[in-house]
Amino acid sequence: MQQANRMNPPRPKAQGATIRADQRLFLTDEQLRAGVELLFFAYRDFTGDPDRILAERGYGRAHHRAIHFIRHRPGLTVAGLIDLLGVTKQSLNRVLRQLIADGLVEQAVGEADRRQRILHLTQTGRELEASLSETQRERLRRAYLEAGPEAVAGFREVLHRMMDEGARRLVGGAGRT
Amino acid sequence: MQQANRMNPPRPKAQGATIRADQRLFLTDEQLRAGVELLFFAYRDFTGDPDRILAERGYGRAHHRAIHFIRHRPGLTVAGLIDLLGVTKQSLNRVLRQLIADGLVEQAVGEADRRQRILHLTQTGRELEASLSETQRERLRRAYLEAGPEAVAGFREVLHRMMDEGARRLVGGAGRT
DNA sequence: ATTTCTAAGTCAACAAGGCTGACATAAAAT
């Protein structure tokens, strides 16, 4: 099951004296395809650790995402969470209802707008969130450490530019750039 | 919480004999958390384009992954695909059966081992695969181009180190970077 | 040659987590 990947030599061909082929080797279809697979495998392993912890408690990845954002976006409303997750109200409601029933999440009536429900974690919720994100931070920490600051900057740079316009504004949390 | 999540100037700093705290700013919990979110949003947008195309044809992400690997791993067997995807035989079978029925995938009896089924795409299958991966490569190409070769190297480096041992061997197919 | 193991396929049942559509209520906005 080997091979058949490198039979895709750089296409650019010489085109005048402007751009040389070897300057764009990182943009060949083969390089891009490798990036696609890298993302697939890395993301799969990345979500694997918390998935195992969640399964023990009868939760899924959707619960993880919800409590992650509730933890890190103080003052977050239901509509805000829906925007962040990119899911429908009905879909979120199902997991939110569980989390509230289980005492991991609480709601408070919004001060400015009393229709809003401001979400926050309980102590129990914070504990679960911490144990979940710790596994992911640990994985990332190891990768960052091994790769070094320069690589990390590049990692973040590329990921950032991969995002849609809309998403870029959501990244980084509250008082970010 | 007031730092740039994008341009993330590395901290080379002159190091004495010991490691100073500011050399590890890229390893703070806050930086790591930002990385976690970056991955979430980038991956979500990254899979969004093909998802839309797939939906038009009544397929899902599982079909995409299957035809991707069938396309890029010549001689791939069913068991091999199961390993790559990390799903069960039953789960894959459902998807594979559809793809075969719809004439996107064909099977050939293995030469060495006639129990095996060697998977390959038909012309139609190759066309769909191309249109799906083109959207992803295009997104990645833009991000790579904007970020530059150095950043891309870092991107790949970090992703690679995020993977589990087992997955690293599967990446890139053949002779990878 | 017979037994055992393996690759593939299938059926059934279940769960998570997406989706749409329809509707209800309270509070804000007009």
Next chain:
DNA sequence: ATTTTATGTCAGCCTTGTTGACTTAGAAAT
């Protein structure tokens, strides 16, 4: 007073993952 918005909920559907059980064909081992 009316309309719009934020939230919540019911019902039903789909995809894609899971387990468990069982079959068939071919390879391997005894």
